Amino acid sequence: MIHFQNVRKKISIVNFVRLLAMKLYDIAHSRAGDKGNTLTLSLIPYEEADYDLLCARVTAEKVKNHLKGIVSGEIIRYELPNISSLLFVCHDALSGGVTTSLAMDTHGKTLSYALLEMEI
């Protein structure tokens, strides 16, 4: 939350943009799920009014770029306007699959918070 009364009046554009820079964590929550080698990530804004902002800013391409160290395959985004939520289905994302991966978190359960690290 930006308190405008605290912002100096002659603020530069650069600083204003920096103030606006925030992580998805600030405005949305997420849960990760797994099916074989596919990772699912929901993205749910705390305020339903932010749904349009998420639709505009959090595209499948941007998420693919953000998660490039994690997701090798295609990312499909589903829009669910009835519940003001997005769902990202990430293929080839769990180091070969839940049952045979050598990773610490074989299910990718912690990865919801990897998505929420994304700056918007």
Added chain:
Amino acid sequence: MKDKIRIGCGAGFSGDRLDPALILVEKGGLDYLVLECLAERTIALAQKRKLQNPAQGYDPLLERRIESLLPLLAKNKVRLITNMGAANPLEGAKKVADIARKMGIKVRVAAVFGDDVFEQTDPGALALETGKALAESGELISANAYLGMDGILKALENKADIVITGRVADPSLFLAPMVFELGWDAGNYDLMGKGTVAGHLLECAGHITGGYFADPVKKPVEGLDILGHPFADVFADGSAIIGKVEGTGGVIDLRTAKEQLLYEVVNPREYVTPDVVADFSTVILKETGKDRVLVRGGTGKTKPPTCKVSIGYRAFYLGEGEISYAGAAALERAKLAGDILEKRLKNKVETVKTDYIGLSSAHRTLFGAPTPPYEIRLRVAGKAASPELAALVGEEVEALYTNGPAGGGGVRKYVNEVIGIVSTLMDRTQIRPEISFFES
């Protein structure tokens, strides 16, 4: 026919807490209790136990759960449906009847089986994940088809108080009592879709009551140590109200319901179970009171001609070792140790993976430039063909105690056999649910 039933979910996986189910049965006003205790790999591990002892292979917690639940189920006239039969529903059901007999409680127990399709499975069939023949994955040890609600429905029609199943699609455990009590037509796919939505919302228990949802900074939830598990009032029109017992911890609201609705969904417009292809995109959620969410919408069309079959195979032996470094240059020392271990292990085990716990082990990547933490735990994992070879990983980690670098401590080492899972599709005409009854 009833116009409303209340179904509780007292466990969302095999290792779930035991007490929330007791509270649900004692104070929840339930008609049915469901315990969902089978993950994808759980049944393959259970098959392994059954191979060693034909009287085993049901859920390892079955006795403890049933012993504590039985008196309450009988007193409150709540029927129980659970997939705790795992790889051996027949022995699981017999065990339940035995326990009831010893406690002097009269129950009729049904075992629903027929999900074990190992005999019918063609090792040459293609695995969905790899596109190659199943047998190429490794030595096959189990094949379990996802049954729908049919077997459970028949058990309920035949007056079972307790239904013990093997592999059944999770939402079908919930859909069966809805169809039975509310008089739904199994060919009414719209209702099957709605019931599947309610089942999916319940199936992970503490997920929807704010447990796995909680984040003390952004999503604080009270009473996680006494987290309540959910129930749903399901109405004849397919709508449902999710709730929990008053006085239990947790929260049910739009946020928890949305997280669970989308959990593990790979296509919200086509959520496939053996009973229906459900559409979750039409679901509408509304908070109707404290810890109450109304679920409407949700639809369905047809049911798939095939059923998914989970195949377990012997994959490899996993060797792991861990060691901690703390204080000045902790990360540098851990990285040196990691380099040494990779050199020492590279010709001995198949694949070596090095993780720096506290830095990058869970997300496998870094976002931005995090400051090095005060302490780091090095974890090394390797694949091997035998337990002896896998043990080398932990042995090499332990050897760092004298061979350095400096200040490593707290070594732990593990060896485990890894059962891999692939899946294939089988025509539903090849799969026949079967039922046996046992009386106490």
